[in-house]
Amino acid sequence: MLFKFSKSDILNSTLVYPESGALGYTILTRSHFIRASDKDSDTESEDESVDMRRTVVCNKEGVTVAEIRWKGRQPVEIIIGKERITAKGMFGCQSAILSGNVLGIPTRFDTEFFWMAAPDGLSLLDYDSNQIKGQFHTNSMRVGDRFIAAPISGLGHDYLEFEDHPQALTEELIGGYICVFRIVLIVFTHEI
Numbered sequence: 001m002l003f004k005f006s007k008s009d010i011l012n013s014t015l016v017y018p019e020s021g022a023l024g025y026t027i028l029t030r031s032h033f034i035r036a037s038d039k040d041s042d043t044e045s046e047d048e049s050v051d052m053r054r055t056v057v058c059n060k061e062g063v064t065v066a067e068i069r070w071k072g073r074q075p076v077e078i079i080i081g082k083e084r085i086t087a088k089g090m091f092g093c094q095s096a097i098l099s100g101n102v103l104g105i106p107t108r109f110d111t112e113f114f115w116m117a118a119p120d121g122l123s124l125l126d127y128d129s130n131q132i133k134g135q136f137h138t139n140s141m142r143v144g145d146r147f148i149a150a151p152i153s154g155l156g157h158d159y160l161e162f163e164d165h166p167q168a169l170t171e172e173l174i175g176g177y178i179c180v181f182r183i184v185l186i187v188f189t190h191e192i
Contacts, residue, residue: 001161002019002160003024003161004158005160008158012027012029015160023060025058025059028055051072052069052071053070065081066078066081074087074183085108089108090108090175090179091108091115091176101119102116105117107168109165109172110126110167112128113127113165117184122184124177133162133163135161136161137158147159162177
C-alpha cells in the first residue's frame with residue numbers, strides 16, 4: 001500500500017493514493033492544556049499546565065478509525081477501532097534494540113517485525129526474512145517504482161509505503177508510523 005502525505009506536517013495532513021489522488025485517510029492533531037487537578041486555578045501559571053494533544057485518523061468517509069493521545073510530544077495512548085492500547089503496549093513486549101545510530105522497536109502484532117529508526121529513515125523490518133515491509137520516505141520524489149531523495153528540501157513529498165499484514169489493520173500501521181516518527185524526532189534530534 002502506498003500513500004502520499006498532502007503536507008509536510010504529518011500530524012495534520014491527508015493521505016492520498018498517489019496514482020489516483022483519491023483520499024485514503026485524514027490526520028488531524030489538536031492541542032489543549034490540562035491544569036493539574038490539585039492546583040488552585042486562580043494562582044496556577046501556564047507553566048503548571050500540561051500540553052495534551054490528540055491526533056485522529058479518519059477514513060475517507062470521515063469516520064475516526066484511530067486516535068493517538070499525547071502528553072507533550074510523547075504518545076501515551078493509542079485507540080485502534082474500539083481497542084485502547086497504552087503507548088508501551090503498542091510496541092510489543094520485547095526490548096528495543098539500539099545499535100549504533102539505529103533504534104529497533106518491536107511491534108505488538110508480530111514478534112518478528114520491528115520499527116527500525118535511524119536519523120535518516122524509518123522502516124518496518126521483518127527480522128526473520130531481513131526484508132523491509134514498509135518505509136517512510138521523507139522529502140522524496142517518485143521515479144517509476146523507486147523513490148529518490150529530492151535535491152532541495154521541500155521539493156519532494158513524504159510517502160508512506162507498507163505491505164498489508166494479516167495481524168494488523170492499516171490504521172494500526174499508520175498509527176504506529178506516526179508514533180515512531182515522533183519518537184525518532186525525540187531520540188535523534190533531542191526535540192522535546
